[in-house]
Amino acid sequence: MxxxxxxxxxxxxxxxxxxxxxxxxxxxxxxxxxxxxxxxxxxxxxxxxxxxxxxxxxxxxxxxxxxxxxxxxxxxxxRDTLYEAALTRLREAGHAYPCACSRSDLAACGGVHPAHCVRRPIPGQAPAWRLRVPDESITFDDVVHGHVERSLREVGGDFVLRRANGEYAYQLAVVVDDGEQRISEVVRGVDLLDSTPRQILLRRLLGLADTGWLHLxxxxxxxxxxxxxxxxxxxxxxxxxxxxxxxxxxxxxxxxxxxxxxxxxxxxxxxxxxxxxxxxxxxxxxxxxxx
The missing domain is CATH 3.40.50.620 (HUPs)
Incomplete structure (x- = not known):
């Protein structure tokens, strides 16, 4: 089978x-x-x-x-319990940090979060949690697009894992679920091609197996x-x-x-x-x- x-x-x-x-x-x-x-x-x-x-x-x-x-x-x-466990692993390993930056704060940076926060967390106010992204490129092979290379900094910088309202972000949830469901190939629209490097990085940090990619x-x-x-x-x-x-x-x-x-x-x-x-x-x- x-x-x-x-x-x-x-x-x-x-x-x-x-x-x-x-x-x-x-x-x-x-x-x-x-x-x-x-x-x-x-x-x-x-x-x-x-x-x-x-x-x-x-x-x-x-x-x-x-x-x-x-x-x-x-x-x-x-599935919040699974997402929280993954976030805890990333926090304990030093890969995630609290952040109070809003979208309007990041507008001057073209929406890409820089290496350091524009706004510091406010005491008593719940922060968002972001993944600390290295300044490097991720390469992968896509069934339709062939060999793809993207700079992690250029496709979004440090990205949100959990929002300030407590909701888990798409990037974290989809990686945890694809790993837990043992998805062998992700087939989706090409509008999500630039999400792939971030998700590959997350999979590596969480010790999840590689998967294939096919963008329609x-x-x-x-x-x-x-x-x-x-x-x-x-x-x-x-x-x-x-x-x-x-x-x-x-x-x-x-x-x-x-x-x-x-x-x-x-x-x-x-x-x-x-x-x-x-x-x-x-x-x-x-x-x-x-x-």
């Missing part, structure tokens, strides 16, 4: 849109073509924007499109903007999934089956899947036009 383990990790801040469908389909196809497991993780660490109603809606939409997780769906909001092209609207959950112009029709699936397959450079029914269509898509045909996402396609 294949040891491949992939995942799709949506944030429940709105309905699944076409751009998210492309990411879900790409990760699902890759896992099925490799004969491995496909997992779903609800990334709801941002409690102020996430909603369990949207989580249920996303899972129902995935099911309607033929995508069902091979294991129990994991929710980040239930983004879907842009006619104005060249990335689709977002707040974009209601391109909703998915759960009652008629094939038109959107055909468009998503074409976005991924794949052959589009002619089958008129869902299950044979997906089976044919898996049989024809060719990872070498996925286009690079440096300059994502403008795939959707406004009516």
């Amino acid at each position: 294949s040891t491949y383990r992939g995942r799709f990790a949506p944030s429940p801040t709105g309905p699944l849109h076409f751009g998210s469908l492309v990411a879900a389909l790409g990760s699902w196809l890759r896992a099925r073509a490799e004969g491995g497991a496909w997992l779903v993780r609800i990334e709801d660490v941002d409690r102020t924007r996430s909603s369990p109603l949207w989580a249920d809606d996303i899972l129902a939409t995935l099911h309607a499109f033929g995508f069902d997780a091979d294991e129990a769906v994991l929710q980040q909001s239930t 092209p983004l879907v842009l609207d006619a104005a060249g903007r990335k689709l977002a959950k707040r974009d209601a112009a391109h909703p998915l029709d759960a009652g008629d999934p094939l038109p959107a699936l055909r468009r998503a397959l074409a976005m991924l450079g794949q052959a589009v089956p002619a089958s008129p029914s869902l299950r044979p269509f997906l089976a044919d898509a898996v049989a024809r899947f060719d990872v070498t045909r996925i286009p690079r996402g440096d300059h994502p396609h403008v795939a959707l036009q406004d009516d």
Whole structure:
């Protein structure tokens, strides 16, 4: 049995849109073509924007499109104990430090946190916790993009692990979860390519095994903007999934089956899947036009 383990990790801040469908389909196809497991993780660490109603809606939409997780769906909001343990390890090793810098404080630095805080923590006020990032480059191989090299300083500097409000940040949570779920390859949109060096660094500091990387092209609207959950112009029709699936397959450079029914269509898509045909996402396609 294949040891491949992939995942799709949506944030429940709105309905699944076409751009998210492309990411879900790409990760699902890759896992099925490799004969491995496909997992779903609800990334709801941002409690102020996430909603369990949207989580249920996303899972129902995935099911309607033929995508069902091979294991129990994991929710980040239930995993604070694991994130705290990881943060404690980083703090005790001297890799994390308290920080009171706000986004407005860092505006003069182009949003990149410098080697030293702009604002010191205020006594009696809970600070954020940041990872101390070395001044070095991280290299990795991406299935679509080939050899990639990024400077850790240039892609964000010292980044947040836990916010001042107590919520754990995406970078820490996703690394802990990918490690704990034994994800063998991360398949996601190219907009997260610059997060990869930070996550590789975190994995190393936490003693987690390496994983593979595959970054998919983004879907842009006619104005060249990335689709977002707040974009209601391109909703998915759960009652008629094939038109959107055909468009998503074409976005991924794949052959589009002619089958008129869902299950044979997906089976044919898996049989024809060719990872070498996925286009690079440096300059994502403008795939959707406004009516």
